[in-house]
Amino acid sequence: MTRHVDERLIPYLGGELAPDEAREVQGHAAECPACRKTLAELERLAADLARTVPPPIHWGAYRAELRDKLERRGQARPGLLHRWIWPPVSVALAAGLVAVLLYASLPGGNGRGPIPGDQAAIENSILASRLDLISRLELVQRLDLLEDLDVIGGLDRLPLRGEG
Amino acid sequence: MDSLDLSDEALCRRVAGQGARAFDLLVERYQERAYRIAWSILRNQEDAKDCSQEAFIRLHESARTFAGQAKFSTWFYRILVNCCLDHRRRGRGWRRLLAWRDRDGGETADSDPVEREPAPFVDPGDTLDEDRRMSRLWKAVEELSPQQRAAVLLSCREGLPTKEIAEVLSLSEATVRVHLHRALIRLRRRIGSQP
Ligand SMILES: [Zn+2]
Numbered sequence: 001m002t003r004h005v006d007e008r009l010i011p012y013l014g015g016e017l018a019p020d021e022a023r024e025v026q027g028h029a030a031e032c033p034a035c036r037k038t039l040a041e042l043e044r045l046a047a048d049l050a051r052t053v054p055p056p057i058h059w060g061a062y063r064a065e066l067r068d069k070l071e072r073r074g075q076a077r078p079g080l081l082h083r084w085i086w087p088p089v090s091v092a093l094a095a096g097l098v099a100v101l102l103y104a105s106l107p108g109g110n111g112r113g114p115i116p117g118d119q120a121a122i123e124n125s126i127l128a129s130r131l132d133l134i135s136r137l138e139l140v141q142r143l144d145l146l147e148d149l150d151v152i153g154g155l156d157r158l159p160l161r162g163e164g
Numbered sequence: 165m166d167s168l169d170l171s172d173e174a175l176c177r178r179v180a181g182q183g184a185r186a187f188d189l190l191v192e193r194y195q196e197r198a199y200r201i202a203w204s205i206l207r208n209q210e211d212a213k214d215c216s217q218e219a220f221i222r223l224h225e226s227a228r229t230f231a232g233q234a235k236f237s238t239w240f241y242r243i244l245v246n247c248c249l250d251h252r253r254r255g256r257g258w259r260r261l262l263a264w265r266d267r268d269g270g271e272t273a274d275s276d277p278v279e280r281e282p283a284p285f286v287d288p289g290d291t292l293d294e295d296r297r298m299s300r301l302w303k304a305v306e307e308l309s310p311q312q313r314a315a316v317l318l319s320c321r322e323g324l325p326t327k328e329i330a331e332v333l334s335l336s337e338a339t340v341r342v343h344l345h346r347a348l349i350r351l352r353r354r355i356g357s358q359p
């Protein structure tokens with residue numbers, strides 16, 4: 001009789017042996033009562049473990065609860081929501097502010113050129129409202145900040161010290 | 165291409181790009197497997213539901229770290245098994261405390277109200293002996309080390325090959341083979357030829 005095959009019984013049951021090795025195990029088990037018994041017991045054990053099923057569950061409720069948990073987790077950890085919501089907001093905000101600043105700093109952009117002051121202010125607010133998200137920001141909503149844009153726009157017209 | 169036709173790996177990449185539909189599809193594809201695996205490790209319906217849902221949440225949060233080198237299922241099972249083993253580690257403290265209290269009160273562990281319910285068995289021809297055997301079997305499974313338990317359940321219940329179990333448990337294939345061998349030999353000794 002060939003050597004006992006205990007060590008190879010589990011890979012054999014898992015179908016992980018090469019065909020010739022598997023045949024060797026089968027051949028040995030056919031002749032060896034001890035290995036045959038072990039093989040039968042392991043087979044039954046594996047089958048018993050496999051056939052136990054968990055209590056049934058309602059999958060619709062399961063998914064609804066999962067969505068709830070995901071939402072709550074998102075609220076509890078703003079980091080996650082920030083990854084979704086804030087990058088577009090901050091990009092839009094930055095772009096909006098740059099546009100407003102550029103517009104205001106252009107010659108004539110603040111009412112001292114061909115565009116009258118009131119019209120420039122209206123166009124600034126149209127620009128801001130088109131960006132929509134900006135309207136949600138208290139900073140931009142504060143008029144005194146918008147007034148400061150006039151100062152910024154007029155910086156290049158301020159006389160340098162020593163000049164004049 | 166319709167999301168329904170996409171591979172798990174492609175869906176996971178869409179989840180990384182905040183694809184809500186892709187996430188729903190992955191949940192639908194994996195919910196039963198996730199719950200079944202969690203239940204076999206934890207042996208409690210509520211815990212299995214919570215842990216499998218937690219695994220989906222972690223999948224959602226870390227989809228962008230899925231490199232696509234491993235199979236999606238392997239990657240997800242790793243998240244899931246870690247959730248379950250973490251859960252067991254956390255639960256062990258208070259359960260031991262309650263078992264201690266009951267021992268003082270002269271009760272056996274079996275009468276402990278927090279002792280896990282015996283699993284319902286589906287075979288309609290179940291006999292009392294069969295129930296006892298299965299109950300003993302699962303009790304013996306619970307006594308295995310966490311890695312042995314996970315290895316044996318993934319192998320016998322989910323039919324995962326050694327190579328994939330090794331990836332799920334972050335072990336070498338040789339170690340998984342040793343775990344499987346020891347676990348099954350131990351289970352066999354515990355219930356072996358008993359009816
Ligand atoms: Zn033999």
